[in-house]
Amino acid sequence: MRILTLTILVISIFLSCTDMSIPLPKPRVYPKVVYPIKDYQSFSSNNCPFSMTIPKYFIFNQDNNKTENEEQYTCWFDLVCNELNTNIHMSYVPIDNRADLDEMVQDAFEMVNKHNVKASYRDEIKINIAEKNIYGLVFKIDGPVASPTQFFLTDSTSHFLRGSLYFNDVVNRDSIAPVYDFLELDISKMIETLEWK
Numbered sequence: 001m002r003i004l005t006l007t008i009l010v011i012s013i014f015l016s017c018t019d020m021s022i023p024l025p026k027p028r029v030y031p032k033v034v035y036p037i038k039d040y041q042s043f044s045s046n047n048c049p050f051s052m053t054i055p056k057y058f059i060f061n062q063d064n065n066k067t068e069n070e071e072q073y074t075c076w077f078d079l080v081c082n083e084l085n086t087n088i089h090m091s092y093v094p095i096d097n098r099a100d101l102d103e104m105v106q107d108a109f110e111m112v113n114k115h116n117v118k119a120s121y122r123d124e125i126k127i128n129i130a131e132k133n134i135y136g137l138v139f140k141i142d143g144p145v146a147s148p149t150q151f152f153l154t155d156s157t158s159h160f161l162r163g164s165l166y167f168n169d170v171v172n173r174d175s176i177a178p179v180y181d182f183l184e185l186d187i188s189k190m191i192e193t194l195e196w197k
Contacts, residue, residue, distance in 0.1 A: 035182055036083050040189065044197075048075035048092055049159060053193035055186045057081055058088070084179050085168045088187070093160045104160040108137075108152040111164070115145040127153060127191060134194055138187075144170075148180060149187060159196050163187070 036057035043060070044051035063076035075092035095101045112122070120143040127136040136153035149165040165183060167176055 033179055034083065036081070038185075045075065045077070048077075049094075049197040050092070050161065051195050051197065052190050054079060054190055055081070057083060058186075061087075063089070063091075081183075084183065086179070086183060087166050087168065088190075089164045089166060091162050093162075095154070095158060095160050101154065101156060101160065104154070104162075105152065108150070108162055111162075112139045112141065112150055115141050115143075115147065118145050119143040127151070129192070132195060134191075134196075136191075138191070148176075149184065151187070151191065153191065153194060155196055161194070163190075 036055070039056045040053045041056050042051060043054040045060070047062075058079035058081050061078040061080050063078060073091065073093060075090075077090055079088040079090065081087065093100075093104055095104060116122070119141045122142070123140045125138040125140065127134060127138060129135075133155040134153055135156060136151060138149065138151040141148050141150070147164040147166050150163065152160065152162045154160045165187065167179075
C-alpha cells in the first residue's frame with residue numbers, strides 16, 4: 001500500500017512538471033485616461049483680489065467648510081476636475097505686516113512637512129516674477145503623498161495665496177504620473193498668469 005501511494009505521488013509530481021513554457025513578466029501599463037482638451041479661461045471672483053488663467057475643465061467650488069476662526073477668509077475655493085478625479089485647493093489670506101507674512105510662510109512649510117513621513121523626495125522651485133510682484137515657492141513631493149504639488153505666492157506686503165493639488169483616490173505615483181504631468185502644466189500656467197488686483 002505504501003509503495004502504491006508513493007508511486008502515485010511520484011507520478012503526480014512528474015506530471016505536474018511537464019509545462020515547459022517560460023513565464024514572461026507582464027509589460028508596464030497605465031490605466032487608460034481620457035484627457036480633457038487643453039483650453040483656458042480667465043478666472044476672477046468678487047471675493048478674491050487676484051485674477052489668473054485656469055483650465056476650462058476645472059469647476060469653481062467655493063469652500064464653505066471653515067472653522068469659526070476661518071470665516072473671515074472669503075477667498076477659499078477648490079478648482080475641481082471631475083474627468084481626472086482631482087482638485088486644486090486654493091486659499092487666499094490678506095496680510096498686513098511682516099509678522100503675518102512670516103506666519104503664512106511658516107504655515108505653508110508646515111503643511112508640506114506633514115508629507116515628509118511618506119515622501120521619498122521633495123523639490124522646492126523658487127518663483128520670482130518681479131515685474132508682476134509675485135514671489136513664492138512650488139513644492140514637488142515624490143512618493144505616496146496626499147498632495148504631490150503645493151505652492152504659495154505673495155507680493156510680500158498685502159497678498160498671500162496658497163494652492164495644493166489633490167487626487168481623490170489612493171495615490172500611487174507610478175500610476176498617476178501621466179495625469180500629474182498633464183496637471184503640472186496647468187498649475188504652471190495659473191502661476192504665470194496670476195495678477196494681483
